[in-house]
Amino acid sequence: MIEAHQLTKRYGEKTAVDRLDFVVQPGAVTGFLGPNGAGKSTTMRMIVGLDAPTSGAVSVNGRRYAQHSAPLQEVGALLEAKSIHPGRSAFNHLMAQAYTHGIARRRVSEVIELTGLQSVANKRAGAFSLGMGQRLGIAAALLADPSTVMLDEPVNGLDPEGVRWIRNLLTGLAAEGRTVFVSSHLMSEMALVVDHLIIVGRGRLLADTTVADLIRQAGGDSVKVITADPARLRAVLAGSGVEISGRPHSKELLVTGMSLRSIGLAAAQHGIALFELSAKTISLEEAFMDLTRDAVEYHSSTTGIQAPGRAA
Amino acid sequence: MTTITATHASPTAPAQDPLAPAARPPYRVTGQRVLRSEWAKLWSLRSTWITLGLGLVFMVAFGLIAAVQYKSRISSGQHIDADFAKATAVSLSLFGTNFAQLARGVLGVLVTAGEYSTGMIRSTLAAVPHRLPVLWSKSAVFGVVALVVGTAGAVITFLFASGVVSGTPAALTLGDAGVLRSLLGAGLYLGLVGMIGTALGALLRSVAGGISVLVGALMLVPGLISLLPSAWQNDIGPYLPSNAGESMFALHHAANTLTPTAGLAVFLGWTVLALAGAAYRLVHTDA
Numbered sequence: 287m288i289e290a291h292q293l294t295k296r297y298g299e300k301t302a303v304d305r306l307d308f309v310v311q312p313g314a315v316t317g318f319l320g321p322n323g324a325g326k327s328t329t330m331r332m333i334v335g336l337d338a339p340t341s342g343a344v345s346v347n348g349r350r351y352a353q354h355s356a357p358l359q360e361v362g363a364l365l366e367a368k369s370i371h372p373g374r375s376a377f378n379h380l381m382a383q384a385y386t387h388g389i390a391r392r393r394v395s396e397v398i399e400l401t402g403l404q405s406v407a408n409k410r411a412g413a414f415s416l417g418m419g420q421r422l423g424i425a426a427a428l429l430a431d432p433s434t435v436m437l438d439e440p441v442n443g444l445d446p447e448g449v450r451w452i453r454n455l456l457t458g459l460a461a462e463g464r465t466v467f468v469s470s471h472l473m474s475e476m477a478l479v480v481d482h483l484i485i486v487g488r489g490r491l492l493a494d495t496t497v498a499d500l501i502r503q504a505g506g507d508s509v510k511v512i513t514a515d516p517a518r519l520r521a522v523l524a525g526s527g528v529e530i531s532g533r534p535h536s537k538e539l540l541v542t543g544m545s546l547r548s549i550g551l552a553a554a555q556h557g558i559a560l561f562e563l564s565a566k567t568i569s570l571e572e573a574f575m576d577l578t579r580d581a582v583e584y585h586s587s588t589t590g591i592q593a594p595g596r597a598a
Numbered sequence: 599m600t601t602i603t604a605t606h607a608s609p610t611a612p613a614q615d616p617l618a619p620a621a622r623p624p625y626r627v628t629g630q631r632v633l634r635s636e637w638a639k640l641w642s643l644r645s646t647w648i649t650l651g652l653g654l655v656f657m658v659a660f661g662l663i664a665a666v667q668y669k670s671r672i673s674s675g676q677h678i679d680a681d682f683a684k685a686t687a688v689s690l691s692l693f694g695t696n697f698a699q700l701a702r703g704v705l706g707v708l709v710t711a712g713e714y715s716t717g718m719i720r721s722t723l724a725a726v727p728h729r730l731p732v733l734w735s736k737s738a739v740f741g742v743v744a745l746v747v748g749t750a751g752a753v754i755t756f757l758f759a760s761g762v763v764s765g766t767p768a769a770l771t772l773g774d775a776g777v778l779r780s781l782l783g784a785g786l787y788l789g790l791v792g793m794i795g796t797a798l799g800a801l802l803r804s805v806a807g808g809i810s811v812l813v814g815a816l817m818l819v820p821g822l823i824s825l826l827p828s829a830w831q832n833d834i835g836p837y838l839p840s841n842a843g844e845s846m847f848a849l850h851h852a853a854n855t856l857t858p859t860a861g862l863a864v865f866l867g868w869t870v871l872a873l874a875g876a877a878y879r880l881v882h883t884d885a
Contacts, residue, residue, distance in 0.1 A: 335727040336720060337884040352727035356625035369720040371643065371712065378642035379721075385635035386725040387625040426721060430625055 287312055287465050288333060288361075288434060292342035295328050295489075302328045304489035305342065310467045310482075312433070315460045317480035318469040321578050325489040326469040327365070330438050334363050346434060358387050362432035364423040364440055372412025376403055376422050379411055380429060387430055397425040402451075416443030424455070434465040441475050453479045473574040487578045500573050508542040509549055512562035522556050523549065540566065629731050636735040640743065645708060650743070653701030653788075654751045660694030661755035665762040672766045687763050687770040688780045688849045691756040695784055695847070698751060699791045699816060702744045706795020707808035709740050710876075714803040723885045733880055737796040737873060744792030749785025752847075756781055776849050783847035783858055790869050791816070791843070797872035801879050816840045836861075839868045 288310040295303040303325040310316045320326050331337040333344050335351040343350070346360050354360045370379050380394045398407045401421040406414065411422060420443055427435055437456075441449045456479050460466045470476045476483075483500060485493040493500060513519045516537055520530055523541060532539040541549060546563055553560050640646050668685055671678050710733075713719040726732050756772070763769055770777050794815075799808040820840050823831055835841055836856045845851075845861025856864060 331884075334724045336723060356627060357727050358725055359622065359625045363724055365720050365724075366717060368717040369724075371639075371716045371718040373643045373645060374639070374718075375642070378638065382635050382639045382642065383721060383725050385638055386627055386631050388628070388631055389623070389625060393623075431623065 287348075288344065288346055288436075288467060290329070290333075290342070290344040293329065293332060293339055293344050294341045295325070295332060295337060296340045301489050303332070303339075306486065306489070306491050308484050308491060308494055310434075310465055310484070312465040313460060313463050314481040315456050315466045315468060315479050316482040316484060317476040318467060318484050318486070319473060319476065319574060319578075320469075320471065320486040320492075322471050323488075324471075324486045324578075326471075326486060327438055328489075329486075330363065330365060330436055330467075330469060333436060334361055334365075336365070356387050356430065358383070358389075358430035359432055361434045361436055362427035362430060363435075364420070364427045364437040366438065368419065369423065369426075370411045370419070373410055375408045376411050376414075376425070377407040379422065380426060383426055383429055389430055393429065393431075397428050400428065401425040417445060417448050420444055420448070424452075432464070434467065435459050436467045438469045439471070440468060441470070449475070473571045477570040485574065485577055487580070492577050497570060500577070501568055501570060503573070508540050508566050508568075509544065509546055510562065510564050510566045511539045511541055511549060511553075511560060512537050513539065513553065514559040514561070518556065519553060519558050522552050522558065537561070627726055627728075627731075629735070632726055632731040633735045633739060635725075636732070636739045640709065640739055645712075646705065649701050649705040649708070650747055653698045653705070654747060656697040656701060657694040657748075657751035658755045658758070660697060661691040661759050662762070664690040664693035665759035668768060669762050669766060672768075686768050686849055687756065687760040688777055688847075690763065690768060691759040692752060692780070692784050692847055694755070695752075695788070696817075698748065699788055699843075700813070702748065702788050702792045703795035703798075703812045703816065704809055706737075706740055706744070706792040706797075707799035707805060707812060708795075709736055710796045710799030711803055711805045711808045712799070714799075715805055719885050729880050730877055733796075733800055733873070733877055736800075737793045740796050741789045741793040745785050745789025748788030749782060751788075752781040752784040779858065780847045780849045783862070786862070787843045787846050787865065790865055793869050794839070794872045797869070797876040800876035801872065803879075816843075837864050839865060842868070 288308075290306050290308050293303055293306040294301070306325075306329060318326055318329070328337060329344075332339050333346065333351060334357070345351075346354070351357055351361060374382070377394065377398065380397065381391065383389075384391070384394050398404055401424055403418070403421055403425060406418060411419070414422065420440060424437065424440065427437065435456075437452075440452050444452065456466050456468060460481070468476065468480070477497065480497060483493060483495050483497060484491070485495075485500075493503075495503070511519065514537070516532060516539055519539065520532075523530060523544060528541065528543040530539055530541050546565055550560065550563055553563075664685075665687070668682055668690055671682065713722055722732055723729055756777070760770055760772075772778055795808065795812055798811050799805070802808045802811065816839060820835075820838055823835055823838065826834070832854050836845070836854060842856055842861045842864035845856040846858055846865060848855065848858070848861075851857055855861075
């Protein structure tokens with residue numbers, strides 16, 4: 287369990303993390319999402335005591351990370367992928383970490399096997415591919431069999447097979463009752479595995495919610511209708527609580543506030559031909575984009591994000 | 599909180615009631631374990647072996663070359679410059695110390711600053727969030743290694759060099775007064791230079807910065823001091839790290855230098871100062 291209370295980190299004028307309050311519960315995968323520069327990594331560094339908060343506090347299993355007698359057993363963290371010395375072999379790197387806690391050599395071999403690094407365990411870690419480096423970082427995170435696993439952008443640089451492996455790993459760890467806290471700036475990577483979401487932008491908490499709630503809040507229950515006579519259908523469907531949008535001269539309408547069934551019935555009643563009638567559920571990705579649009583640190587000059595017909 | 603032990607973890611756990619809270623392995627960070635870890639880290643890098651070996655080669659080779667040069671000039675009856683005229687088997691043997699100290703100090707810087715430049719420090723401090731044990735362990739482990747290698751280098755060089763110059767005015771044996779003290783002093787000096795290197799690396803968190811300050815303090819500052827009025831030179835000079843260190847292994851106590859014991863005390867003072875600075879920064883600055 288991770289508890290942040292008014293957690294704040296300032297670097298001179300810039301506030302990287304701004305009064306964050308959140309709790310990460312055990313037994314579930316909690317996604318930590320936000321655009322680049324939202325303060326995710328800084329928050330994670332504060333959790334394991336690498337950075338000191340300017341104000342506020344964050345605790346792990348009831349205490350500050352540094353106050354635990356076996357910190358690696360409380361939180362296993364993958365921070366940036368390259369938290370290793372490139373001249374040391376994977377095995378020696380893990381062994382050096384293991385010595386500090388009195389972890390047996392056998393456990394080192396276990397995590398090497400678990401992460402599929404057997405064939406390269408004695409190679410210099412500097413020669414590893416990005417994906418191998420991530421696996422080594424995850425091996426180090428799991429080394430002390432921690433009750434909380436915290437991974438910063440774990441799928442970066444992994445191939446599809448590796449991404450799938452991470453997903454299974456995360457759900458497996460959560461099923462074992464561990465606290466799993468995973469950051470990402472890509473919602474799509476997380477959508478399949480996370481139970482809970484903590485979304486930040488510019489250091490502030492934007493949402494502390496579940497996947498289903500986030501979609502609902504974003505108003506993702508509109509219906510797409512393609513019809514022979516959009517003008518007449520508009521008139522037929524118009525009513526209180528119903529919102530209809532569509533481009534001029536287009537046969538496509540987007541209706542919110544009515545069910546598929548009632549739209550279909552109304553069209554049939556008035557003899558309007560429908561070519562398509564489908565529920566357009568908003569993707570998690572779009573809901574996330576909406577939420578964080580104002581908090582994106584660096585806007586690209588050509589606005590790449592265009593979720594039609596929806597206000598942020 | 600109770601945590602279910604992973605199926606992949608601790609296969610040694612006895613097959614007991616699966617519903618009972620699984621006993622978590624009694625992991626714990628201790629000072630001794632941090633030392634063990636730093637020891638393993640030091641020897642698992644190739645640069646350690648190369649730099650230590652190089653330092654040893656500098657020490658032995660340069661000492662032998664000095665001894666052979668001395669011998670050939672003495673026996674050929676050539677004019678001998680003042681430096682050589684006062685040479686002893688000890689001073690000839692320790693001729694390479696200046697070069698060995700560079701190798702030793704640079705490796706010391708690498709031991710700490712190398713963790714910052716590679717990112718390893720994040721792993722290190724995540725495992726030991728109290729931080730200071732890491733600094734003490736790194737300097738202790740490397741200081742002792744540098745001391746042992748330095749002493750071995752000094753003694754080995756002396757054994758060969760004293761053979762070369764036997765029968766000349768420089769001849770000495772291990773049993774002569776002050777010889778063993780000088781050789782051990784040289785080893786101790788190299789050990790402390792290694793510790794200062796680790797401290798500078800941790801203080802500056804940069805390999806280039808650490809090496810620059812080290813070289814500056816040990817080799818450039820003594821030269822710059824000669825620009826000062828001579829009265830000041832005599833007041834300040836002996837207390838500079840390099841001069842104080844040199845007093846530790848000088849066979850004869852010359853005017854305007856410290857006694858070996860005072861030299862050791864002053865050089866220890868510099869080491870403590872560097873370590874204190876490193877400790878302050880380590881504790882007070884984000885990693």
